[in-house]
Amino acid sequence: MDSYKPQDFKQFLNRRKIKDQVAHGLIVGLSVVTILPVILIISKLLIEGIGQISFNFILETPPDSYEAMTAVALGDKIPRGIANGITGTLLMVTVASVMAIPTGILTGIYLYENPGSLKAGLTRNVTEILQGVPSIVLGLISYLWVVKHITNGFSALAGSISLAIMMLPMIVKTTEETFKMISPSIKEAALALGVPYYKVLVRVMIPTGFSGLLTGILIGISRILGETAPLLLTALGSSQINLNITEPVSAIPLLIWEFYNDPNMVELIWSSSLLLMGIILILNLTARKVAFRTVK
């Protein structure tokens, strides 16, 4: 065997330095690749869309094709806005939340309370499968159940139900995880004071885990805000502002789809996307902010 020479060690160190630099470069480079699309998307939306955003954009319904065509031909901005989409989205997200939040929280509590039970295990697995169901399939199901049999036509209710099913697994999961993070001794302390179980849940556990639950809810909402596929089959769309849940309504993502398909209106996709993205971004940032106030 050759004897060990100091210069070997120097060579070895040099090789290692190069490897280090390559690895470092790769990590930085790939991180940039990851965040680059977000920056590009947001800047594109800002550049193309900000010009359209005004009070009218939020308060008025879209122009018809002819109006839009005339405006484009004259080199003007397309007039009016997407108020029907904003109200439709708000309506459906609200109804979906009213359905999904209590159901999800109660299911999450059930899973937390029965970690080892067979029924809870089954529920947990089914919830996970539900999370993986493609949204278009949820739209189809809601079409079959609600559009065909309950509202006898396209409706906000049908849209809300498909959105509620979409956000349900997320709320179940975050409820269970949040409650698991709360020290069991907090629950014991309340029970040892002779507090009935349901009051322990409502007055101690839910307030203690409030920020966690809120984070889950906000992320759930921001997830369904941009959903388009199930709405095509359920809410259908409407050119009017409509707050009746048994009637068809529009939604911001539905409008984006419609604008995309109408050559005269295509300019509006950017401002609509910018608004939608802005709402989702604000919700996500709020969710992050409340998540940091976790319970000790």
Added chain:
Amino acid sequence: MNNIITIKNPVLSIHDLYVSYEKGKYAVKNVSVDIKRNSVTAIMGPSGCGKSTLLRAVNRMHELYATIQTKGSIILNGRDIYQMPAIQVRRLAGMVFQRPNPFPTMSIYENVIAGFKLNGINLKKAQRDEIVERSLRDVTLWEEVKDVLYKKGSFLSGGQQQRLCIARALAFNPEIILLDEPTSALDPIATSKIEDLLVKLKEHYTILMVTHNMSQAARMSDYSMFMYLGELVEYGKTKDMFTRPKDRRTEEYLTGKFG
């Protein structure tokens, strides 16, 4: 059994208590014991000997395990606790846990009054103030927190938090206070404060505590129980038990041969 002394006019008496978590396996076996009013009684024994289960059987907190089975009777101030609703029992027997566990969303004031608040018992402001002040004075915390009553309890030090938890248990004026290793998560100074406090509290309350710490039992308890494998091996005055243990197992435990 001559290793177990009898007590006249006890506040709590346990008769032939058996508790099992699994069928055929007993965590507490055939325990019969009387607890003297206005005294500190320590329950000692190696890990897994059933001391916490015995303590929790007194306020029926052990029933949180779905599979639990209990036989025997526990009489608290003349009333059989298994003949009344569990939530009522828990208001008569206050409990303090190993780790301080003030409610994190509540202020110090609300923590003390939590038993009333969470149970929906409405009190006038003056009554609430009185209970909060009395309970905090009882645990010698009043002077330290009287200016920050509306701050969250979680800002206090560990020892202060544990005294707050004792105050929370005292607010109901319980017949007995159950403590499950109340100082095991605290530093020596906080521990000695709690010990002094418990000795003082026995003027008005009866204290039953589980402890892992033999010298703590020797320092502050009037009576001691020694449990082993679910059975009550010996029960007597602490002084007698530490100087002349009657059972060989007690002696071996106290001299550090096992445990």
